[in-house]
Amino acid sequence: MSTTLSYDRLSEEEKHSQFMERIESGEKIEADDWMPKDYRMTLIKLISMHGISEIMGALPEKEWVPKAPSLRRKLGIMAKVQDEMGHGQLLLRVAEDLMKPMGKTREEIMQDLFRGDLKFHNVFHMPAPTWGDAGLIGWLVDGAAIITQTNMLKASYGPYARALKRICAEEVFHAQHGEAIIMALAEGTEEQRALIQDAIDRWWESLLMFFGPASATTTGTSKQDTTIKYRIRTKTNEELRQAFLDKYIPRVLSLGLTIPDETLHYDKEKQQWVYQQPDWNEFKNIVRNNGPKSKDRLDLRITAYENNAWVREALSPDGAVV
Amino acid sequence: MTNNGREFYQEFEVFSSKSNGEQVQHQFSLLAPNEEIALVMAQENFMRRQPVADIWVVKRSNVRKMTQEEKGSLQRLDNKEYRTTKGYGYLKKKWRHYEQNILDEKEILSWGGDDKK
Amino acid sequence: MKSAQEAQADPKYKTAVTELLYQLADDDFIIAFRGSEWLGLAPHIEEDVAFSSINQDTMGHAAIYYQLLEALGEGDADALAHDREAGQRKNAILLEEVNGPGHYLKKPLYDWAFAVVRHYFYAQAKKVRIESLKNSSYQPLADAAVKINMELYYHLLHWKTWFTQLVTAKGEAPERMKNAIDKVCEDMEGVLTLGPKGANMAALGLIEEEKLLTQRWHNEMEKVFEPLPISLPPVQAKRGNGREGVHTEDLNSALATLGEVYKQDPVASW
Structure with a gap:
């Protein structure tokens, strides 16, 4: 602890510099601690988007829950999608506590989502038309998510770091769940192999987009500098994308699958992957809820939320009927 | 009409012990309309993959936390x-x-x- | 009977135990399927997570029963779950019914009151049955019942909590719950019955008599309803007896969905 003085007597600037000292020395910030408004807003934006993406991310996979092709797969994917909802729960609780001083609750988070003010990850706007997609989401989309989430395990904000610790522990199961589906398909019939190759071809661009643009000049917005400054994350978008390519390209190729980018190669000198840039204008378009499945998934979420409103009203402790 | 169901989202802190005889530890928080529902949500939300022997749920508003200034009172000399x-x-x-x-x-x-x- | 081998050597016994296992397996399988369609659509996120655990448990119980059938020479457990026509299924009609209007991917106007009542009444019926099965003459089934019983405490606690709270809640909840109770009771007898071969099952000590089990279910229900402002209507089997292979269109559409990928290549490994 670097502070012994009464907090109330400190000026905003003194509080700010003490705050920066604390996070730079590796201290964790807790929900009720003083924090710069910029820090709070950055966290709210990051964590509410992360949380709601988990909730929306359950939807493309949800399609395959009742359809999974064996008892074991049905159980596995139920548990996996349940975890996504569970991760959403953890993250939204963290975001909700940050929003509380502003009088906001989960109700506002949901309404923000429905109005289109709260965005969710680009990958969850995409269709998942086959069982191959169910496998690919578990394998590569979760793989990408693991890379970004482990990058924030030491985040300066304690509640987020603790939620991520729980989440990452479960992601290990998700990674293996995805690999199990993919392995069965890869070692299966021609038709089964085609299911994964089609899914890779369909998802490749979305996977590259997952990490966001390399710099703000690409799309006009990027929070990466702020999040690095505040010790929320350590690596840049491009470093994360490179780490993903490092880990997963050899695995994809080892199964005899191909990546739909003829220009893709490893530059030994620069020690990085060179790849065809995805269409970043399309990325902006997708995250503004203009992706192929954006409307359907939002509709599904809105329908479910409104359809159950009577339950929440009925059990609201102060919800006396007038 | 009612309050739109917004009061449904009451905050509860969840504590649990791993096995008989072990002390309870804080796990996380959840939203529920009352403590009975909070209790039936607790295990599956936070302890799906670990053994549990007991669960406590506590309404967040009943927890008196320290302010950042009060945390200063926790320091003492090493003498x-x-x-x-x-x-x-x-x-x-x-x-x-x-x-x-x-x-x-x-x-x-x-x-x-x-x-x- | 200690083992599948012994049971197979006695055709009359084997027929009865097989019939009972199909009922148990198909009931759990289809209601877990209906529950899995709810994933992501529950009244709040915390409940989505809790409900999913119950569905996983229940599907896990179905898998145990299908494996017992596999051991009795009925075929591969996955084939039994995914590849039997509606007419061969022995589940109660109540459990195959859709969750409400709409589809799990499009405009699902699912009825939480119906979900709570159906799952609660079913969990209580299952509990009564499992208690009896702990003493089944078929040892592998008795062993399974001991294990399955462990998870039923939570299912009952969970559904009973939602049930009693919503029945006595404010607003439109009591009315919705009453409608759901009426709807469930119209087909609840189909859950409680052991079908035309029930007497045989009891005679062979596989499970107690249907009449006795039904009475126990009623006794449990009376305890729950006693302090509540409503009463339990008579239970019926309005749409027929699923134990005799009588089913509705809802089962056909469920089977088409749950077997969609499996049937693309039933011999492939998935």
């Missing part, structure tokens, strides 16, 4: 050896002089063990 065995280490040498062993933590806590010896 309280007299409260710990560290302040009495010299006894070891003294007892040796009388051909006796010091009754240290290891020795004293071993007295509660089974009497087979």
Whole structure:
């Protein structure tokens, strides 16, 4: 602890510099601690988007829950999608506590989502038309998510770091769940192999987009500098994308699958992957809820939320009927 | 009409112990309209993959937390050896002089063990 | 009977135990399927997570029963779950019914009151049955019942909590719950019955008599309803007896969905 003085007597600037000292020395910030408004807003934006993406991310996979092709797969994917909802729960609780001083609750988070003010990850706007997609989401989309989430395990904000610790522990199961589906398909019939190759071809661009643009000049917005400054994350978008390519390209190729980018190669000198840039204008378009499945998934979420409103009203402790 | 169901989202802190005889530990928080629902949500939300022997749920508003300023009251000087065995280490040498062993933590806590010896 | 081998050597016994296992397996399988369609659509996120655990448990119980059938020479457990026509299924009609209007991917106007009542009444019926099965003459089934019983405490606690709270809640909840109770009771007898071969099952000590089990279910229900402002309507089997292979269109559409990928290549490994 670097502070012994009464907090109330400190000026905003003194509080700010003490705050920066604390996070730079590796201290964790807790929900009720003083924090710069910029820090709070950055966290709210990051964590509410992360949380709601988990909730929306359950939807493309949800399609395959009742359809999974064996008892074991049905159980596995139920548990996996349940975890996504569970991760959403953890993250939204963290975001909700940050929003509380502003009088906001989960109700506002949901309404923000429905109005289109709260965005969710680009990958969850995409269709998942086959069982191959169910496998690919578990394998590569979760793989990408693991890379970004482990990058924030030491985040300066304690509640987020603790939620991520729980989440990452479960992601290990998700990674293996995805690999199990993919392995069965890869070692299966021609038709089964085609299911994964089609899914890779369909998802490749979305996977590259997952990490966001390399710099703000690409799309006009990027929070990466702020999040690095505040010790929320350590690596840049491009470093994360490179780490993903490092880990997963050899695995994809080892199964005899191909990546739909003829220009893709490893530059030994620069020690990085060179790849065809995805269409970043399309990325902006997708995250503004203009992706192929954006409307359907939002509709599904809105329908479910409104359809159950009577339950929440009925059990609201102060919800006396007038 | 009612309050739109917004009050449904009451905050509860969840605590649990891993096995019989273990102390409870804080797990996380959840939203539920009342403590009965909070209790049936708790295990599956936070302890799906670990053993649980007991669960407590506590309404967040019943937890008196410290402010950042109050946390300052938790600091103290490192001059309280007299409260710990560290302040009495010299006894070891003294007892040796009388051909006796010091009754240290290891020795004293071993007295509660089974009497087979 | 200690083992599948012994049971197979006695055709009359084997027929009865097989019939009972199909009922148990198909009931759990289809209601877990209906529950899995709810994933992501529950009244709040915390409940989505809790409900999913119950569905996983229940599907896990179905898998145990299908494996017992596999051991009796009925075929591969996955084939039994995914590849039997509606007419061969022995589940109660109540459990195959859709969750409400709409589809799990499009405009699901699912009825939480119906979900709570159906799952609660079913969990209580299952509990009564499992208690009896702990003493089944078929040892592998008795062993399974001991294990399955462990998870039923939570299912019952969970559904009973939602049930009693919503029945006595404010607003439109009591009315919705009453409608759901009426709807569930119209087909609840189909859950409680052991079908035309029930007497045989009891005679062979596989499970106690249907009449006795039904009475126990009613006794449990009376305890729950006693302090509540409503009463339990008579239970019926309005749409027929699923134990005799009588089913509705809802089962056909469920089977088409749950077997969609499996049937693309039933011999492939998935």
